[in-house]
Amino acid sequence: MTVAALPSTVSYVEDGATTAFAVPFRFKAAEDLVVERVADGAVIVLRLGVDYRVVGGETDAGGTLTRTEASAGATLRVRRRTARAQEMVYTPDDRFPAKSHEGALDRLMLIAQELDAATGELDARALLVPEGEIGGTLPPAAARAGRALVGMPGGGFTTATLGDGDDPTLRSDLAAADGATRVGFAPQAPGTAPRSVQAKLRERVSISDFKRPAEPDYAPALARALATNKEVFFPAGDYPVATGPDWAAIKAAHGVEIPVVQLSGEGRGRSRILFTGAGTFLKGGRTVTPAGYAQSLVADGLSLIGTGVRGNSLALKYGEFTTSANNSFAGCDSATERFDAGVNLGPARVAGFLQRALNLLNAGALSAGSWRP
Helix, strand or coil: CCCCCCCCEEEEEEECCCCEEEECCCCCCHHHEEEEEEECCEEEECCECCCEEEEECCCCCCEEEEECCCCEEEEEEEEECCCCCCCCCCCCCCCCCHHHHHHHHHHHHHHHHHHHHHHHHHHHHCCCCCCCCCCCCCCCHHHHCCEEEEECCCCCEEEEECCCCCHHHHHHHHHCCCHHHHCEECCCCCCCCCEEHHHHHCCCEEHHHCCCCCCCCCHHHHHHHHCCCCCEEECCEEEEECCCCCHHHHHHHHCCCCCEEEEEECCCCCEEEEECCCCCCCCCECCCCCCCCCEEEEEECCEEECCCCCCCCCCCCCCCCECCCCCEEECEEECCCEEECCCEECCEEEECCHHHCCEEECCCEECCCEEEC
């Protein structure tokens, strides 16, 4: 008897009503069938005589599998795995056992079909190296545990560390408030000690990182930012400030003096500090300042705008920018009242002073600017 070239597996989607399922291929015995229910990636092996029974199978027409009870929500998978046994016995001088011999050949053909199916499934599911290459041997389980598998140029494999071994939480770790401390920054200069990305980003601070939603303006945020003793950056936008910094309060709260006040932005007309109060907003000098100690003022890429009578200016009544040597107002729309003692203005636009008075005393450099009352 010949054996037809038929698949050795079949699957059905359970509908909760059907109990009889065709097995459309030959099998030598009911025990040669492996019956499984597959649901959500989980596989449950059913038991012959308990969960199902089987009839037929002697021919290529196959047989019928009957479930003990109908079920739904899974895939019923039936595959043949013929027992790997050589049961044929040839007795010397007996007649040739043609029927039994053919049955043994049938068994071998069924096994060959099953191996073909298994090999085809292996090709579809396994990681394979290209033809002409030799696959390497994996390191032992102890060497692989908690480590990444890395391919080597010769085709073999090695392992690499995954850090602290807690990499399943890497995404949440990086998304945390201190996530930037976990990312390295390599300085350009050779031999320099590496730093974290957070350390690099905090070389200067942004005013936006200090503003609290309930605060009416940016004066408290500016005080907290200045207390870091770093350059304070203003992204493009308007920043109303009703009062100047209270230097005594900053020192009392943070224990620091601010000898250099550095303010920077994205450019004149883009980053605008709007002083809406009265009195002095910022004042620098080598001797007496509102802070009680010498302060230098540096403003770059900002518009410093007050509420003076001539519009975008800082009139003496509302604000005063009295500077000293080494103070810089570069690239700003600096509406100031007085520049003296080695001020660097370049490029700057100074306009709209109260009483149309502009004092430039011992100015160090005046370049690429426009000056008008």
